[in-house]
Amino acid sequence: MPVTVNKLSFTYSAKTPYERKALNNINLQINEGDFLGIIGHTGSGKSTFIQHLNGLIKPQEGEIQIFDVKLTPDKRPKVNLRALRSQVGMVFQYPEYQLFADTVEKDVAFGPKNLGLSADEVSNRVRQAIEMVGLDYEAVKDRAPFELSGGQKRRVAIAGIIAMRPKMLILDEPTAGLDPFGKEQILNLIKYLKTHCSPTIVVISHDIDEITRFANRIVVFNDSRIVYDEPMQQLFKHSIQLQAMGLDIPRAVKIANALRDRGIDLGEDIVTAEDLMRAIAQRYNEKHSTQIDKEACVFDMYDFTHKWLTSEERAALEGKPVEPVEEEQPSGKLKHGKRKTQHVKKIKKSKRGKE
Amino acid sequence: MAISLENVSYSYNVNDAYRVDALKNLSLHIEEGTFVALVGHNGSGKSTLAKLLNGLLLPTCGDVKIFGNSTLDVDKIYEIRKSVGMVFQNPDNQMIASIVEDDVAFGPENLGIERSEIERRVEWALSKVGMLEHRKSTPFKMSGGQKQRLAIAGVLAILPKILVLDESTAMLDPKGRSEVLKVAHELNKQEGITVVHITHFMEEALNADRLIVLDAGRIAFDDTPAEVFKHYDELKAIKLAVPWETQLAISLKKVGIDVGDVVVKDEELIDRLCQLL
Amino acid sequence: MRDISFGQYYPVNSFIHNLDARVKILVTLLFMVSVFFIVSYTAFAFMFLLLTLTIAVSRVPFRIVAKTIEGILFLLIFTALINIFFTSSGNVLVPIRMGGNVVLNITDQGINFAIKMAFRFTLLVLGSSLLTLTTTPTELTDALEFLLKPLKLIRIPVHDLAIIMSIALRFIPGLVEETDKIMMAQKARGASLDSGNLFKKIKAMLPVLIPLFVSAFRRADELADALDARCYNASSTRTKLKVFKIKPMDIFVFVGFAVVLTAILLDKYFVGKYVPSPDLGGFEVQGLDVLIYNFIRSVVEHGKV
Numbered sequence: 001m002p003v004t005v006n007k008l009s010f011t012y013s014a015k016t017p018y019e020r021k022a023l024n025n026i027n028l029q030i031n032e033g034d035f036l037g038i039i040g041h042t043g044s045g046k047s048t049f050i051q052h053l054n055g056l057i058k059p060q061e062g063e064i065q066i067f068d069v070k071l072t073p074d075k076r077p078k079v080n081l082r083a084l085r086s087q088v089g090m091v092f093q094y095p096e097y098q099l100f101a102d103t104v105e106k107d108v109a110f111g112p113k114n115l116g117l118s119a120d121e122v123s124n125r126v127r128q129a130i131e132m133v134g135l136d137y138e139a140v141k142d143r144a145p146f147e148l149s150g151g152q153k154r155r156v157a158i159a160g161i162i163a164m165r166p167k168m169l170i171l172d173e174p175t176a177g178l179d180p181f182g183k184e185q186i187l188n189l190i191k192y193l194k195t196h197c198s199p200t201i202v203v204i205s206h207d208i209d210e211i212t213r214f215a216n217r218i219v220v221f222n223d224s225r226i227v228y229d230e231p232m233q234q235l236f237k238h239s240i241q242l243q244a245m246g247l248d249i250p251r252a253v254k255i256a257n258a259l260r261d262r263g264i265d266l267g268e269d270i271v272t273a274e275d276l277m278r279a280i281a282q283r284y285n286e287k288h289s290t291q292i293d294k295e296a297c298v299f300d301m302y303d304f305t306h307k308w309l310t311s312e313e314r315a316a317l318e319g320k321p322v323e324p325v326e327e328e329q330p331s332g333k334l335k336h337g338k339r340k341t342q343h344v345k346k347i348k349k350s351k352r353g354k355e
Numbered sequence: 356m357a358i359s360l361e362n363v364s365y366s367y368n369v370n371d372a373y374r375v376d377a378l379k380n381l382s383l384h385i386e387e388g389t390f391v392a393l394v395g396h397n398g399s400g401k402s403t404l405a406k407l408l409n410g411l412l413l414p415t416c417g418d419v420k421i422f423g424n425s426t427l428d429v430d431k432i433y434e435i436r437k438s439v440g441m442v443f444q445n446p447d448n449q450m451i452a453s454i455v456e457d458d459v460a461f462g463p464e465n466l467g468i469e470r471s472e473i474e475r476r477v478e479w480a481l482s483k484v485g486m487l488e489h490r491k492s493t494p495f496k497m498s499g500g501q502k503q504r505l506a507i508a509g510v511l512a513i514l515p516k517i518l519v520l521d522e523s524t525a526m527l528d529p530k531g532r533s534e535v536l537k538v539a540h541e542l543n544k545q546e547g548i549t550v551v552h553i554t555h556f557m558e559e560a561l562n563a564d565r566l567i568v569l570d571a572g573r574i575a576f577d578d579t580p581a582e583v584f585k586h587y588d589e590l591k592a593i594k595l596a597v598p599w600e601t602q603l604a605i606s607l608k609k610v611g612i613d614v615g616d617v618v619v620k621d622e623e624l625i626d627r628l629c630q631l632l
Numbered sequence: 633m634r635d636i637s638f639g640q641y642y643p644v645n646s647f648i649h650n651l652d653a654r655v656k657i658l659v660t661l662l663f664m665v666s667v668f669f670i671v672s673y674t675a676f677a678f679m680f681l682l683l684t685l686t687i688a689v690s691r692v693p694f695r696i697v698a699k700t701i702e703g704i705l706f707l708l709i710f711t712a713l714i715n716i717f718f719t720s721s722g723n724v725l726v727p728i729r730m731g732g733n734v735v736l737n738i739t740d741q742g743i744n745f746a747i748k749m750a751f752r753f754t755l756l757v758l759g760s761s762l763l764t765l766t767t768t769p770t771e772l773t774d775a776l777e778f779l780l781k782p783l784k785l786i787r788i789p790v791h792d793l794a795i796i797m798s799i800a801l802r803f804i805p806g807l808v809e810e811t812d813k814i815m816m817a818q819k820a821r822g823a824s825l826d827s828g829n830l831f832k833k834i835k836a837m838l839p840v841l842i843p844l845f846v847s848a849f850r851r852a853d854e855l856a857d858a859l860d861a862r863c864y865n866a867s868s869t870r871t872k873l874k875v876f877k878i879k880p881m882d883i884f885v886f887v888g889f890a891v892v893l894t895a896i897l898l899d900k901y902f903v904g905k906y907v908p909s910p911d912l913g914g915f916e917v918q919g920l921d922v923l924i925y926n927f928i929r930s931v932v933e934h935g936k937v
Binding site: 406409411433436437439440441443444445447448449450451452453454456457460461462463464465466467468469470473474477495506509510513 | 768769770795798799801802805806850851854855857858859860861862863864865866867868869870871872873874875
């Protein structure tokens with residue numbers, strides 16, 4: 001069990017006029033392999049909560065067990081926070097604002113270096129992390145992070161975290177401020193990281209349609225408490241309550257609810273666009289006796305086959321490491337394609353070796 | 356004509372190797388009272404265009420005219436800035452004073468307007484964005500949506516005829532986005548203010564009178580939103596997505612369920628589905 | 633969000649909070665000047681008494697006001713040590729030898745200087761933070777702009793300075809928050825920001841300082857655009873939404889403080905008068921100071937024995 005939180009409470013600026021309760025008796029277990037979505041208003045306590053998971057805030061009341069580390073309000077025994085932070089990776093909101101080194105490579109190396117790893121291991125991890133986020137290592141390693149585009153910067157920042165090879169990854173609003181295409185890349189990257197890097201992932205997001213794309217479980221914070229903790233398919237039975245809290249529900253749920261109000265019940269467990277499409281297809285088949293294949297119902301906001309995609313963009317979209325592409329590329333960006341394949345192979349091998 | 360751009364080009368770093376041509380020979384005319392959504396992915400030149408509209412940037416070639424006044428005319432620059440109110444992306448970096456009403460008063464104070472008139476304007480502007488009850492509070496603890504509405508009030512107090520929202524919704528959560536959008540539409544309807552809403556979210560263009568899509572410094576589409584959405588394949592090719600409802604209709608059509616040509620609104624979609632199912 | 637520190641505005645309703653900001657600034661200035669001119673312990677005692685009463689009236693908890701000292705504690709101790717070790721006048725209490733030679737002397741005069749300097753610093757910091765604790769940044773800048781108006785005559789851009797200050801004050805909470813966030817983010821990457829010697833510490837802070845500077849510049853850039861967009865400098869006759877109205881109570885408070893502070897300053901001509909005297913380290917003092925001087929001497933000398 002990666003995380004067990006027991007009766008956790010936290011108050012900011014206690015005993016001043018600015019006093020504010022941020023967490024109130026939080027109990028939560030995060031299981032190995034969870035893809036946990038956290039939703040709630042600004043100020044509902046969710047950010048304070050995840051900062052606890054990384055030992056950035058010391059519990060005031062209650063305790064947290066994170067892997068083999070136990071955090072309590074007591075001063076002793078002293079906790080090895082660095083060990084904790086190497087196991088729990090934390091990607092803050094707008095992580096690109098925390099880039100500081102003069103090259104991408106140095107910035108990504110900051111985390112692994114702090115873990116006290118050997119130079120070889122550090123450079124290995126840096127290369128792997130940069131490729132994992134769908135960037136061309138040779139092309140970006142010596143560039144200044146500030147020269148990159150917004151989406152690329154964010155991926156470099158994420159690489160800086162996964163270079164520490166955390167067992168659990170926490171992301172706070174990972175797509176905030178990006179354009180739809182950049183958002184799509186990050187979402188696919190997160191899915192990819194789930195299978196290839198950190199088996200347990202926690203994501204905070206305001207955008208419920210985004211969360212439902214990948215979460216298997218959703219926790220709702222309201223007013224410093226956890227009000228719901230449910231498997232994703234179950235949560236939206238509480239649509240009315242969620243909306244009363246001022247929280248959004250997925251658009252597919254909204255449509256399904258509206259149709260139900262008008263006498264067309266498509267079933268309870270519609271959450272994503274594809275769920276909705278399949279339910280519509282089934283009903284349509286029944287009514288018009290057609291044979292629409294439910295598997296053919298795909299909701300593709302983005303078409304990954306477009307020629308205009310650079311190989312790295314395509315890789316990020318598909319959630320795969322960069323593979324060399326045969327077709328001609330402008331400006332020799334993929335000069336190093338050949339070498340890259342080797343790295344990819346090496347990485348795969350080393351992964352297998354680890355397991 | 357509220358805004359007219361004639362063959363406007365803009366390049367950053369014109370004279371060195373890092374030259375970037377952000378806008379290329381672009382012509383555009385916007386009539387008074389329209390709500391224009393300007394959409395493009397990052398790097399399409401949309402923010403450059405915004406900054407050209409009130410003379411924060413001056414065109415490398417061509418001419419930008421606001422109600423007939425060219426931004427190149429130095430004597431007219433404050434005239435132009437008075438008629439073009441601009442709200443920027445980051446809600447935290449636009450507030451000058453620490454108290455709401457002081458901040459809203461900043462613009463009119465700069466123009467040397469009489470105190471009683473400033474008071475009237477502050478009250479009017481704050482009530483237009485629904486923030487009147489916060490006039491004495493500090494913006495520090497407010498939500499992003501509230502801060503951006505405040506920023507709108509700040510420019511409204513100058514009594515602009517044009518409101519430019521330069522990606523003002525980009526950093527907001529869905530709730531904040533809809534708050535800001537609602538205010539912009541109300542100002543357009545009730546006060547007749549011309550709105551240029553720059554965004555990368557297609558769904559924010561749904562209720563606009565006109566949707567202009569920028570790509571690589573050129574205008575790719577310029578039509579009503581419904582017409583533009585018909586080109587969903589081409590839109591995808593310039594890294595944009597059609598609104599969710601439209602995409603659903605398209606995806607359903609692909610498997611053989613025809614819910615109509617271009618669906619842009621929830622209600623339409625639900626009506627059509629009710630007929631079919 | 634972090635705990636409040638360094639004299640941020642403390643929102644309660646009190647007599648002090650409601651005073652005209654201009655009066656508060658002037659009184660604080662008077663207070664600071666007085667702090668530099670007083671010499672006797674008696675005068676210091678009165679100053680502390682005056683400050684304590686004012687804090688009590690302001691309804692800002694002593695705990696909050698006292699917290700502002702934390703920030704200058706290092707400076708306080710440092711200057712005190714300098715005074716103790718490098719004052720050569722007065723009676724030698726403890727000679728410090730190095731290889732048989734006396735290199736430094738701790739004198740009674742030095743100890744007194746050190747204590748008084750520490751008192752001065754404490755009074756200055758407490759007094760000025762009481763001003764910022766009870767006055768909103770906006771009031772403060774408006775008042776400063778008003779008070780500095782005469783400088784316009786010698787072509788100092790008072791209004792621009794006031795805007796700069798107002799913006800600085802407005803951005804402080806944001807920058808503090810940002811620093812906090814960046815520190816957390818780098819800590820999450822395993823950075824240890826507070827270990828090692830000074831040089832190491834500075835180096836360790838780079839991952840925080842660089843993003844902070846970058847962000848400050850970005851903010852400045854965006855803010856400049858926002859200022860332009862709102863017609864900054866459009867008219868030479870700038871108006872103000874808020875005008876100051878002086879109340880009788882403000883005048884009363886101002887005069888009251890002026891009288892009290894003058895009285896304390898005059899103290900040196902009565903109880904705190906310094907007369908050369910061979911007995912007491914070359915100086916003779918009166919009143920409360922005699923007691924304290926003798927006390928310090930006996931403590932040090934007994935301690936030596």
